[in-house]
Amino acid sequence: MHPAGPAAKVIATLWWVLLGGATAIFLFVAGLIAWAWYGPSGERDEWGYVIGLGLVFPLIVLAALLAYGLVVGERLLPRPGPDVVRVQAEARQWAWRFGYDDAPDRETENVLHIPAGRPVDVAITTADVIHAFWVPRLAGKLDAVPGRVNVLRIEADRPGRYEGLGSEFNGPGYRDHRFSVIAHDAASWDRFLQGDAP
Structure with a gap:
């Protein structure tokens, strides 16, 4: 809302x-x-x-x-563009692992870092069963399906912390399958890519 x-x-x-x-x-x-x-x-x-x-x-x-x-x-479909950031999201019971095309050596668990004010394409997959990637304040929900990569475009208007969840029943414990999205301003995004921020 x-x-x-x-x-x-x-x-x-x-x-x-x-x-x-x-x-x-x-x-x-x-x-x-x-x-x-x-x-x-x-x-x-x-x-x-x-x-x-x-x-x-x-x-x-x-x-x-x-x-x-x-x-x-x-x-709502993702479209290519010069300003688009691409990240990977891999779900598993009960965590999310995120990788970053702009910083191939960086990986985070249960915290997705994105730049504020820029479109971000999240390539969503899973290591085990079907999960769902959903950050209600940023975009719609998209399923993570085994053997498939689905792409969801998200974007945060301003820096801040946004809560996400795996909103697909996938076994006992799915209610706690949550993650956070941290949207950075331009300076802190550059620091994150260089490895200076968590």
Whole structure:
């Protein structure tokens, strides 16, 4: 509910739009039901109301929501660019190991370091079973699947600490499968890459 990055803001907006569409459909159909029960009696074309109002209106709203969702989903796909940072995230029971393309000799466990204000492509995989990588304030959730690499774009608007979790049931102990993301300003990111910061 408090997005801190572009992808999370898009997802939050999508959520509100879908909630608004679902509410409009619910209220409209509830109004039709109330009108059918308490409205004026007499000859009515019930099938005309059911088909014309009870089906057409919800289908139009659902089609608009689907189109909007597809456009938003396309916007969330990672795209190459000169400013993109690439990191690797490998899940296992019950930890995350992170590697950095810009500092191949650096690895961290359960703490992902990223630069603030720059897009970061996280290449997600797993050493054992299916896990899920999710930093709710920065982006959506993406599964870590054995034998596969999935890429998720995250970005933090400002420096800070953001909590992440493995949100896929994968055995006893999955509730504690958490990690942190530390977004650095430009100077501390350079120090991290040089090995001067934890």
